[in-house]
Structures are given as C-alpha cells and as structure tokens.
Amino acid sequence: MASDLEHERHRRPDEITLPTLNETTRLRLGRQLQALYEPVIDEPLDPRLAELMLQLDADRGAAIGPARSA
Known part of the structure; x- marks a missing residue:
C-alpha cells in the first residue's frame, strides 16, 4: 500500500484521476439527499x-x- 501512495505522489498532474462513486453509493446518497x-x-x-x-x-x-415559430 505504501508503494501505491508513493506512486500517487509522483504522478504527473495530467495522470491524476478524479474519485468516482459506484452505482450503489450514488443511489444511497441520492436517497439520503432526497430524504433530507x-x-x-x-x-x-x-x-x-x-x-x-x-x-x-x-x-x-x-x-x-x-x-420564433418553427
């Protein structure tokens, strides 16, 4: 795991990926926000x-x- 962190630190800015949420997490978050x-x-x-x-x-x-009318 430490090697993964080390690799992340030395990545070029154009190689950095944004975090993503899987479908289950998105659905759960959507339900919680709707209830709120x-x-x-x-x-x-x-x-x-x-x-x-x-x-x-x-x-x-x-x-x-x-x-304008089409």
Missing part, C-alpha cells in the same frame, strides 16, 4: 420570492426576444 430535502421542497414558496422569480423569468424572456 423533501420537507423543504414541500414548504410553500414565500410570495415575494415567487414574484421575484416570475419577474426574472419575464426579464430573461424580454432579453432573449420573442420566440
């Missing part, structure tokens, strides 16, 4: 925030211009 945030998602949105978001969407639409 589900109560927040179910909460009603503050009316002022909803109004600001609608205004932002309208402003973005105006900046892009009218949609």
Whole structure:
C-alpha cells in the first residue's frame, strides 16, 4: 500500500484521476439527499420570492426576444 501512495505522489498532474462513486453509493446518497430535502421542497414558496422569480423569468424572456415559430 505504501508503494501505491508513493506512486500517487509522483504522478504527473495530467495522470491524476478524479474519485468516482459506484452505482450503489450514488443511489444511497441520492436517497439520503432526497430524504433530507423533501420537507423543504414541500414548504410553500414565500410570495415575494415567487414574484421575484416570475419577474426574472419575464426579464430573461424580454432579453432573449420573442420566440420564433418553427
């Protein structure tokens, strides 16, 4: 194991690989995050925030211009 660590230390930057999660870990993490945030998602949105978001969407639409029919 020490030789693996030594090899990692002397790798070139372009040889370094990013850590990955296997499917089981991704699924478990997804379920845990969903359980954590589900109560927040179910909460009603503050009316002022909803109004600001609608205004932002309208402003973005105006900046892009009218949609063209295909």
